[in-house]
Amino acid sequence: MSKGTLIIISGPSGSGKDTVMKELFKLMPELKFSISSVSRAMREGEVQGEKYNFISRDEFLKMIENNDLLEYNEYCGNFYGTPIKPVNDCIENGQEILLELDVNGAYNVRKKCNDCFSIFIMPPSFEALKARLVSRGTETAEAIEKRLKAAKDEIERAGEYDYIVVNNVLSETVADIATIIKSERMKSDRVSVTL
Amino acid sequence: MSKGTLIIISGPSGSGKDTVMKELFKLMPELKFSISSVSRAMREGEVQGEKYNFISRDEFLKMIENNDLLEYNEYCGNFYGTPIKPVNDCIENGQEILLELDVNGAYNVRKKCNDCFSIFIMPPSFEALKARLVSRGTETAEAIEKRLKAAKDEIERAGEYDYIVVNNVLSETVADIATIIKSERMKSDRVSVTL
Secondary structure, eight states: OOOOEEEEEOOOSSHHHHHHHHHHHHOOTTTTEEOEESSSOOTOOOOOOEEEEEEHHHHHHHHTTOEEEEEEEEEEEEEEEEEHHHHHHHHHHTTTTEOOOOOHHHHHHHHOSSSSEEEEEEEEEEEEEHHHHHHHSSSOOHHHHHHHHHHHHTTTTTSSSEEEEEOSSSSHHHHHHHHHHHHHHHHHSOOOOOO | OOOHHHHHEETTTTSSSSHHHHHHHOOOTTTEOOOOOOOOOOOTTBBBBEEEEOHHHHHHHHHHHOOOEEEEEEEEEEEEEEEHHHHHHHTTTOOEEEOOHHHHHHHHHHHOSSSSSEEEESSSHHHHHHHHHHHOOSSHHHHHHHHHHHHHHHHHHGGGGGEEEEEESSHHHHHHHHHHHHHHHTTTGSSSOOO
């Protein structure tokens, strides 16, 4: 059986990435998702084991010590990381596994991994990005400014990715990502040539 | 305006490439096609300037001398080549231009060109390949054997291409190539990032 593929997806806060990902898994249920381990507290609406495995700081430190993580970083005092075993299992089973990472995580995984490709989800405009962040209505003006600055910094590194998808219309964005994934399946090193 | 892209398509005799190309241009009429210059005589059913520009051997030699060709080769005493000007014009105009080449032509163009990608069209099986060649009913058993051998040699180099598309069902093959072309449009170096 041919080996699987690691698909990295990034997008700044306000790019609409979460909704895109949800719809993508509906369209391509064969895709696997890498559940991150995090040491921060669970927020309202979050479910254990859905997008994140919430573990203690000590448990996280143990994972680091045991080399159980493909990548990790500390952000605002909390650890975020990608457990390596589910990723390796998918690759061995010839499956495609999606990793939702920030630009630094993406950079680190890209360096380590042979058979992966990466997609950056772009907000359609600065105004749309700002509007999305403001419409959440849960953050102070200062927090929004901070997120905007972070988003700009991430967007500046979009060129590090293999593909850039501009999230104008949700259904089109999802279709575009599906197009990329299907196209990548036809890469010559993933097709077995026997006649 | 962003620069255009050169798309190389190859496929051995009997892969069904010609039919695939015809259908592809119906589906994506925005694609340009590079008309080869050839020094051989026109065959029945061929139209001047459709797939080939038929020119004399002397005219061809002049094109070589003037560096008017992106690539060329001699096959069975006849010259085949890709005029460079239409290709450059398309690239400058931000268009996509398809070059139908054999494995050697593809190899030579790939070396010279910065922004190109290549697709190899595979026959679904050796039997299908043989059946297609025999069904033409125009060639001797010996000529068919020669074509089969040449096809096998080309297929062995399929790994040099970026993508491999197996031509099982015509409509699916055409859709697959369209998927690749659309996906390549989202490559980060072809997307202008301005926010």
